[in-house]
Amino acid sequence: MSLFAVEDLALHFGGIRAVDGISFDVRDGEVFAIIGPNGAGKTTIFNLISRLYQPTSGRLIFRGQDITRRPPHVVASLGIARTFQNIELFANATLLQNLLIGRHSHVSASILSQILYTPAVRRAEIAHRGRAEEVIAFLGLERHRDRLIADLPYGIRKVVEIGRALCIDPRLLLLDEPSSGLNVEETQEIAAWIDEIRGTLGVTVIMVEHDMSLVSAVSDRVMALNYGRILALGTAAEVQRDPEVVRAYLGG
């Protein structure tokens, strides 16, 4: 069953066709990878899905709803979470505070009740804290809980960003290059997390990734892009054999 579908999506910056008429759908519970050379339009697709960019044409359908015109801050409350290629954590806040921000789309208290800090706000805060602690336990981040993000090594920050996205309780998780800047062991760890996120939490994952070992290890289907168009779509092995894909990467 299709959880999320992209229909004929396009984004043009003047004459540049960053995304040029792309359609695909993502099934409930699968790991869907997007690969392609630099500038192929992978991150642009993520920014279109998170509604940071307005598409020139095309539609985005999430769980049967057209989300093409929804403002970006609403996307999280629909159940779509994301991470960023260059880690966009709140560096001067603690790990715990970062995770609690992930709970923001579940906050319902009015501003006045927050200023007065009513018992209802306090109860809700304790519940959010409980959820954040579950994510901390899931990702094994207990010993870093109260440390500032600025003090944490890069590899841990990558995991924290995934944790913050999980605090949204998403149905769909967008991972933008989860392995970039990580060594081999850390990349294997990320692969294990992705498996668990899909298997244990039942979250559907779309990821942009360059590391083919990670892509082959975790993804059900792979979509290869170049110049904003789809080159191939299929299993990792199929896509890697595709002559168009080989040409895009190796030239010739």
Add this chain to the structure above:
Amino acid sequence: MRPIRTSYAQDLTLLPTTGSRVRVALVTGVALAIPAFAGEFYLGELAAVFIFAIAGVGMMLLSGYTGLVSLGQAAFLGIGAYTNAVLLARGVPLILSLPSGAMLAGLAGVAIGIPTLRMSGLYLAIATLAFGSIVGTIFQKWEGVTGGFGGFPVVSPTLGPLILDSPRGLYFLSLAMLGLVLLVAANILRSPLGRSLVAIHGSEISAQSMGVNLAVTKTLSFAISAAITGLAGGLFAHYVHFLAPDSFDLVLSIQFVTMIVVGGLGSLSGAIYGAIFIRLLPQGIALLRDDLPLGIGHMPGLEPSLFGLILVLFIIFEPQGVAGRLSKIAHYWSAFPLHRRATFQRQKSYTRSERVR
């Protein structure tokens, strides 16, 4: 030391450690005891410290936490001051006129917040600077209400048994208001709203993807900051007794910036340290004036240049201000003798390229 945690609720208490409770109790006790032996002049000056601390808390929420620069805080102070004074002169009781000033300043905050939503840094500084200058011009030209350059005398009101004619009354009123504002600010900071302010400071793009409505939250930050500053303005009117349009100019706005930077960006106690600094430095200069050699003490512009010099020195040597320095000293002694020099050093991060704007 932080006590061992046994419940999530523990992290939500405002004063989690015995040390912090004792400190707050001591400071409150001293503040309540001072009027018993201090003279009227000193009480008035201390009231001014409290008033500036209130304005500092307002600016801290906006600049220290949300990361939005403002060079127009003096305008909010002025709006609060004039509204309070004008309403009092027309017979409105203080209990209504003071909140009205805060509210009108808050609305002015919305008025500057909405058009500047997409601005940050230098551009926002220029926009708020322009806003301050427009409001200043209104104070000058709207003679029917503000009295223009002729100034506006502030009526001394009564609040129950307190007569605000005396510095003593103003001292207690300002102290109570400072306590209230600190409580409000602390509540905001421990609630989801406070987290979203800090998130906007950290990264607007990811705050948005976490579900933070940027437009609403930034405007709200301006409104709350302006309202708190407007409240300080209402009290300030009773401190100066006579409102002149040029007392709410750029120099005052820059003093506010100096106040929160010297006090320590991103901490509420920093607003108080900054207020003490900014109010006591001129007094210190006045005391030393005649003893300084070669007429330095009587040079024009001595005070602003000293403010500027100290601001620059803080930015270079202690960007986290007095509050940051104090927390480092506290850490030094709590870790003694195992303190490491690099404890507070941060690794430089070069990964933030290709950011979505």
